Every structure is written in structure tokens, then in C-alpha cells.
Amino acid sequence: MAKRSIPALNRVLSNLRSQPPPPCPSLLSQTRSVTYMPRPGDGTPRGVTLIPGDGIGPLVTGAVERVMEAMHAPVYFERYEVHGDMKKVPEEVIESIKKNKVCLKGGLATPMGGGVSSLNMQLRKELDLYASLVHCFNLPGLPTRHENVDIVVIRENTEGEYSGLEHEVVPGVVESLKVITKFCSERIAKYAFEYAYLNNRKKVTAVHKANIMKLADGLFLESCREVATKYPGIQYSEIIVDNCCMQLVSKPEQFDVMVTPNLYGNLVSNTAAGIAGGTGVMPGGKYHY
Known part of the structure; x- marks a missing residue:
């Protein structure tokens, strides 16, 4: 049987390497469970906008802060005091949310039957x-x-x-x-x-x-x-x-x-x-x- 030249063998090996591997049957049979939440990062601390809000909001967001601290989670909070009786959400809060992409927000009180419009609705409209x-x-x-x-x-x-x-x-x-x-x-x-x-x-x-x-x-x-x-x-x-x-x-x-x-x-x-x-x-x- 004739021997192949080294360049020819290299070409064959190169072609084999360029082909995608066959799919793994076990992977194909797995059920998917994917959400819209982002994947974990590389451990670099990530900024999170924090709005404690009104009512039980500070209590709930404070508990989350303590949990994150106990977990040594790679996040840090940018805290803003926003309350339902304010006329509008401060612009720096909007910019912080747009920058961080993540916001932990407690409830913001909405006046009944009058007063200022809902700050919750302002956030929804501003950030779509x-x-x-x-x-x-x-x-x-x-x-x-x-x-x-x-x-x-x-x-x-x-x-x-x-x-x-x-x-x-x-x-x-x-x-x-x-x-x-x-x-x-x-x-x-x-x-x-x-x-x-x-x-x-x-x-x-x-x-x-x-x-x-x-x-x-x-x-x-x-x-x-x-x-x-x-x-x-x-x-x-x-x-x-x-x-x-x-x-x-x-x-x-x-x-x-x-x-x-x-x-x-x-x-x-x-x-x-x-x-x-x-x-x-x-x-x-x-x-x-």
C-alpha cells in the first residue's frame, strides 16, 4: 500500500479538525429550563440601584442587603431615597438604573384619589x-x-x-x-x-x-x-x-x-x-x- 506524504496527512487531519463534533444524544434529550435572567458573571462586583421606598419597602430591601452581605455576593448597592410623595423620580435615579441594568426597589406609596401621579408608573414609562x-x-x-x-x-x-x-x-x-x-x-x-x-x-x-x-x-x-x-x-x-x-x-x-x-x-x-x-x-x- 502506497505511503501518503506528510503534507497530505496534514491536510486530512486539518479537515477532520475543522468538522463540528457530532451532537451528544444525552444533551439533545435534556429538557431546557431557561429564564430571562442574565447568567452569572465573572465575580466582578456589579452595581445595583437600590430604592428602599415606602411602607415595608425598607424592611424587605434591608433583608436582601443582609442576605447579599452574608453570601459575599459580588454586588454593591447605589442607594437612593425616593418616596411616593415626591413629584417625580430624580433624573440621577433613572440614570443609575439605566447604567446598572438592575434595580432593587421597595414599594412606592401612591396617593389615593389625588395628589401627585404614581412614581411607579413614571418608572414604567421612563424605562419602558x-x-x-x-x-x-x-x-x-x-x-x-x-x-x-x-x-x-x-x-x-x-x-x-x-x-x-x-x-x-x-x-x-x-x-x-x-x-x-x-x-x-x-x-x-x-x-x-x-x-x-x-x-x-x-x-x-x-x-x-x-x-x-x-x-x-x-x-x-x-x-x-x-x-x-x-x-x-x-x-x-x-x-x-x-x-x-x-x-x-x-x-x-x-x-x-x-x-x-x-x-x-x-x-x-x-x-x-x-x-x-x-x-x-x-x-x-x-x-x-
């Missing part, structure tokens, strides 16, 4: 925090009326009734505007389906009141239906908000991922969290994928 995600689930050892509760409520966070668009037409007559856009509806629907896909969820339920608000909630449903066609592996359903609340308190295990407009999401997420025993994780921020 369009997605609020609440994960409600049972904790082992905490007995509740219902078991196997594992619900994710994804709420559009920038428009709808909670956008704060109100004005007095004449004394004694106030108009409160509910604005629903196709852009924001498609954006939150895509977020919900992408979250379900990346986290091995099987079903997305759109919550609405399109039987009464046929144009506004009708547009929201239309957007959800269009996005649903791009995810054939995920079951899609719709439910009217009042029936949704009844079903949540009677048979919550039927729900998986729920996508809602602004107002309904507030009601549904609080209901779901209460059913699960008060357990809820509320990032309430903007996520890109």
Missing part, C-alpha cells in the same frame, strides 16, 4: 418596563387549600386602564382612557409564548373582557392569536376575566402561563399568589430576548 412577571407556586411544608399550583402571570405593564390617562371634561364628569395598541399587545404576547417555550411550559391562556370591550380587548386577543400560530407546540386558550377569577379559586391547577392586559393582570396575579399561599416572585421589569 412593559412586562410584569409573577410566578405563583406552592412551597413544600406550607399547607394551602390547593396543591400543584404553578402559575406564571405575564402582564402588559404600560397601557390599558393603568396608564393613568384621565381628565375632567366638565365639573363632575371625568374620562378615564383605556388605550390598547397592537404593538404592545403583540410584544407582551410574544414575551409570554417565548417564556413558555424556553421554560418547557405547555399552555398559554389569554385573559380578556372582549365580550364587552370588543375593540380594545378584541385587539389584544387578535394579537395573541396571531402570535400563538408561531408556537404550534404550545396550547393556546382564552378566558373572560371574571370567569378566570372564579376558575382560579376553584381549580387553579388548570392554568400554566397567563398573559393579560394591565388591569386584569394586577387582579389575576394577586389572586393566584393568594391561592398559592402568598408566594409570588414579581420582577416587574422589561426583558428582551
Whole structure:
């Protein structure tokens, strides 16, 4: 058998090295569990904007600070005193959040029926925090009326009734505007389906009141239906908000991922969290994928 020259062998070895390795069957069979949270860094201390806020906010954020300190977590906090009675969120706070990309915020009080507008809403609009995600689930050892509760409520966070668009037409007559856009509806629907896909969820339920608000909630449903066609592996359903609340308190295990407009999401997420025993994780921020 003829011997190959050294240059020829080198060429063969080079070609073999350039070929990608075959996929590993064990890796292909693994289920995915991916969230929108960023991956751990290299250990370099990372800045986090801290707004203790009002009420129990300082107590909760203070506990987080102590936990981070005990863990020797590679983070440091840039603290800002912001309170609900302020006229607006200071610009340096906004710049800090944009720079750090992470903010730990306690609740900010909102005046009832008058006074300044909600600072929480100002933050949502300024930073375009369009997605609020609440994960409600049972904790082992905490007995509740219902078991196997594992619900994710994804709420559009920038428009709808909670956008704060109100004005007095004449004394004694106030108009409160509910604005629903196709852009924001498609954006939150895509977020919900992408979250379900990346986290091995099987079903997305759109919550609405399109039987009464046929144009506004009708547009929201239309957007959800269009996005649903791009995810054939995920079951899609719709439910009217009042029936949704009844079903949540009677048979919550039927729900998986729920996508809602602004107002309904507030009601549904609080209901779901209460059913699960008060357990809820509320990032309430903007996520890109």
C-alpha cells in the first residue's frame, strides 16, 4: 500500500479538525429550563440601584442587603431615597438604573384619589418596563387549600386602564382612557409564548373582557392569536376575566402561563399568589430576548 506524504496527512487531519463534533444524544434529550435572567458573571462586583421606598419597602430591601452581605455576593448597592410623595423620580435615579441594568426597589406609596401621579408608573414609562412577571407556586411544608399550583402571570405593564390617562371634561364628569395598541399587545404576547417555550411550559391562556370591550380587548386577543400560530407546540386558550377569577379559586391547577392586559393582570396575579399561599416572585421589569 502506497505511503501518503506528510503534507497530505496534514491536510486530512486539518479537515477532520475543522468538522463540528457530532451532537451528544444525552444533551439533545435534556429538557431546557431557561429564564430571562442574565447568567452569572465573572465575580466582578456589579452595581445595583437600590430604592428602599415606602411602607415595608425598607424592611424587605434591608433583608436582601443582609442576605447579599452574608453570601459575599459580588454586588454593591447605589442607594437612593425616593418616596411616593415626591413629584417625580430624580433624573440621577433613572440614570443609575439605566447604567446598572438592575434595580432593587421597595414599594412606592401612591396617593389615593389625588395628589401627585404614581412614581411607579413614571418608572414604567421612563424605562419602558412593559412586562410584569409573577410566578405563583406552592412551597413544600406550607399547607394551602390547593396543591400543584404553578402559575406564571405575564402582564402588559404600560397601557390599558393603568396608564393613568384621565381628565375632567366638565365639573363632575371625568374620562378615564383605556388605550390598547397592537404593538404592545403583540410584544407582551410574544414575551409570554417565548417564556413558555424556553421554560418547557405547555399552555398559554389569554385573559380578556372582549365580550364587552370588543375593540380594545378584541385587539389584544387578535394579537395573541396571531402570535400563538408561531408556537404550534404550545396550547393556546382564552378566558373572560371574571370567569378566570372564579376558575382560579376553584381549580387553579388548570392554568400554566397567563398573559393579560394591565388591569386584569394586577387582579389575576394577586389572586393566584393568594391561592398559592402568598408566594409570588414579581420582577416587574422589561426583558428582551
